[in-house]
Amino acid sequence: MAEARSLQIENLHAYYGDSHVLHGVSLDVKPGEVVTILGRNGAGKTTTLRAVMGLIERRTGSIRISGDEVIAATPEKIARHGLGYVPEERGIYATLDVTENLLLPPKINDHGMALDDIYRLFPNLHERRRSPGTKLSGGEQQMLAIARVLRTGASLFLLDEPTEGLAPVIVQQIGRAIELMKSQGNTIVLVEQNFRFASRIADRHYVMERGRIIDMIPGAEVASRQTQIQQYLGI
């Protein structure tokens, strides 16, 4: 039998209206792995995550979550396979307060964190638990976006640029949260521009360009392939 995969994408094509944005993306993620998707703006990283969540209507190819094919499934069905999605725009609801934002995603199983534990991990959120979600600072909103998927019992997390535009001290706090998620055996797919942040926590890196995966760099090779990585990212 083939090795188990948390997420296996094969020959994924995706379209926004008439424009063809993903051109046969293939990647796989083993249980408990942290994998990043790197690449310049517009390479298709966010689109790949959105396609996995079923948020891009026109998509073909194969997406399997723990072996189950979900290429034609609705977003709500896909989420119930145990996915926790943290979108790039954070997706905090203005009409829900912090606690309501946290309680919104239904539990998939009983393995998720309790609300009290989540508040212990992010004390800022506890302090502001009655504030409307969008009244929080950018960093707090990002914490909320991550905290929100910790309760459901999801075991495969898709995090889209969780450190974008945040102060270093907040980036550290978010890094600790991701490390905690990893230490609990969760699988994480991380889209990240901040390569220094990504390289500290990830096991492997996929590199995307123009809607395709062009390379895969194991964590151990990051040091020896610095120049190539910088070229890929256009740094």
Place this chain on the structure above:
Amino acid sequence: MIFGQLLVGLINGSFYALMALGFAVIFGLLGIINIAQGTFYMLGAFGAWMLLNYAGIGYWPALILSPLAAGLLGMALEKTLISRMYKLDHIYGLLLTFGLFMFIMGTFIWLFQTAGRPYPVPDALRGGWNLGFMFMPKYRGWVVLVSLVTCFATWYAIEKTALGRTLRAATENPMLTRAFGINVPALLTFGFGVGVALAGLAGVLAGPIYTVSPLMGGELVIVVFAIVVVGGMQSILGAIVVGLAFGVIEGFTKVFYPQGANLVIFIIMFLVLLVKPAGLFGYQK
């Protein structure tokens, strides 16, 4: 005279609030401008009338059964017709519900003609109280009470419960809400049913005050639309407060300047839109 008009205004306001509430729930959740809301009001009233005349089922069961039937019809319509409009511009939803309004009203005129049919006030609510300064018919007090309780209950359900939390999330960002594992399409069906049932309830309440006729509710939609615009298209609280306020303002205008009674709410709408385009309780996206 003033108190009498105030009461009439409060009664009208109660109907406005119920109707506007249903309209706001539907627009907020589905983005559909439901021109057929007045038709569902008429169906609610006719439902009660038919239950009484064909099945001998009286007012009290009808108060539950008729809105429930209207709600189920609404859910069936959402599943088969309304749901096809979500990806299109708002105007298509408006045109579809306008078509439904014409079709259902036309069918009822064909079946029942346009003459009003009386619906008796239930025995327990006959008569009234003399409050000293005015006579208060019991049934009218009952209508105001039911409307206020229903409005408050709906507001509470949406603002304070887990179901309401989910509905608000689905209203604000439907795709992301689906990505959290919530079946938003089913919520939309349910929400349309609730909005229609509220109109049906208003219709049952209206039966004993006005007469039951296929033409009732047609012009109500225009006022309801103005209420929801002034209150803020998706605002539950706005629909309730402005609905009641418009009824009362109309009543007062009838006392002091009867010619302006039909116009006053549209003048208010005009002024509010100039100053707060998102409505009094609305927020700009």
